[in-house]
Amino acid sequence: MNDARVRTGKYFMHGDHACAEGALAAGCNFFAGYPITPSTEVAEHLAYRLPKVGGTFIQMEDELASMAAIIGASAAGARSMTATSGPGLSLMMENLGLAVMLETPCVIIDIQRGSPSTGLPTMAGQSDVMQAQWGSHGDYEIVAYAPSSPQETFDLTVLAFNVADRFRTPVILLGDEVIGHMMERVEIPAADEIVLWDRKRPKSSPGNNGDYKAFLPDEDDLVPAMAHAGEGYRVHFTGLTHDELGYPAMDADTHHKLVTRLVEKIRRNADEIIRTEEIYLDDAEIVVISYGCTARSARRAVREAREQGIKVGMLRLISIWPFPEKQITSLGEQAKAFIVAEMNLGQISREVERFVSQPVTGVHHAGGAMIPPEPILEEIANCQRSIANG
């Protein structure tokens, strides 16, 4: 393998390495992190690679510092990221809220393991799904993608950087230990085939009479343009509730307006952010919903059920947040039953229940071992019998 920033070619590649390569291909030039299984290989790979392409790698003293450092780097104009697992993600929640409030783009890689607490450091889990959305205090909307293969880990890491910059928001990649530690074919495209989205930048030049305001959004997408430290705009960024200039404003109206915009910024642009894959959904009476490593088993189960003549399809969530509620609502108009397969005790099941009136059954496991196709296939057969029996 060569030392170019974009290692164009076909490889048999480790999932965590594919993540690091995706970051480099997306123009990541700053990484701060703290070692934690099963994400450490992302850091190790970038510790080797970033210095060769002019980027910055720093190992911080903990995850609180890692998250603070990537926000600081982003404020100075870097495309920055960190990588962690559940226990580290918990520590990052404090400054994830800061990144939301300061509208500083950054990418957080979470290679999930069995949780809660120290849990199963070397074994997979998918139980950080709700924490990703709700872990920091306050109202906000997060963006999170869940890859099902090393190739998709590469692709979605690029997308994560793009969405972060496009919407001035932190983006989480919700990987898992199975995908992170799996070796599979990864094809890295030519550098000029990788589409990069730009961070929105001030249109007016700096100066005391300039009309630039760091938190004044454009009306169409609610995203403000971002000036970087050292450019002369003399911005003020604060985690306090602030006005369009960035100045603290301790009143209920400003607070409501700001927090509503931060939430609406993601909701209004959800169609641009959401990614799903549909398999056999056209005439499906039973819909299986799954994501990450579990979607691999679900795909096999759905294919085998189809071979048995069962009208089943699958919606694979490539993005988890914002939740594809429109798509699921519309599936509710055709389907008779929903099954959610996930390596936790029902986090997305409960979310699906919010949008459909049909029964939602879960194929759940707390984590530690990948859910095989059999229990999913079994549940499909159960649903089929219920439908047949009216």
Place this chain on the structure above:
Amino acid sequence: MPQATTVDKHPLDEIIREDRMPHIWCPGCGIGIAMRCYAAAILESGIPVDNHVVVSGIGCTGRVAGYMDLDSYHSTHGRAIPFATGLKLANPDLMVTVFSGDGDLAAIGGNHLIHAARRNVDIKVVCVNNFNYGMTGGQVGPTTPYTARGTTAPYGNPEQPFNLPSLVGASGANYVSRWTTLHVRQLKQDILASFTRPGFNFIEVLSPCPIGFGKSNDIPDGLEEMELYRERCLLIDNGEVDLDVLSIDLREDKPIYIGEFVERDRPIFECVKVNE
């Protein structure tokens, strides 16, 4: 007849956000004095104002970032140093100063403080030490003297305080000093000098907090504490100092050592570059 002159602009207006005045600090507080020294040092530095960046944490001193007309970042409680570290490494041309309080930097941010000193990352830290948590109303903190009173230690502080210069010096900072808000010339000169002293610079500034700390510890107004600094401060100017003697108890009749305690030339943290 002497003529009254009208001054349209204060010399520091160029780098103070006038539209953010009045500030939140109490009468007798020393934070504004320390901020003024920083502002004056910036204007004298010869470094373009737009290259200066200030990062603060949370608390009374944390509000400094909001008042300086610079690129200014008011981060989370205790995290100003790692935030500043990211900023500096992403753009090494910037002159990055962290301005925050003792509770922010040494309690909730204590781990970051010692690790940044160990790394000897090239940022400047001005730590205003007022011996308590002022913004939340006078609770004891990591620098509150043993047995001093605070709202969370109504019977006296049962804990021993940090000696900050000793802590940061032992951790590896290139430069450690201490002044008080009475020593405005020395403080301004020291901040100014820090801009050309490579590596992690830590400047502790003792400050009155008559409302938070003073009133429960028999130093009820700011001027009285300034008087106490005037009487008791002892300048160490030979560069030889036992860091252990630097602990402070304002209530004891013994010297408060000020001056430059550590100046050395350890390697500075720089991100690794590999050219092949």
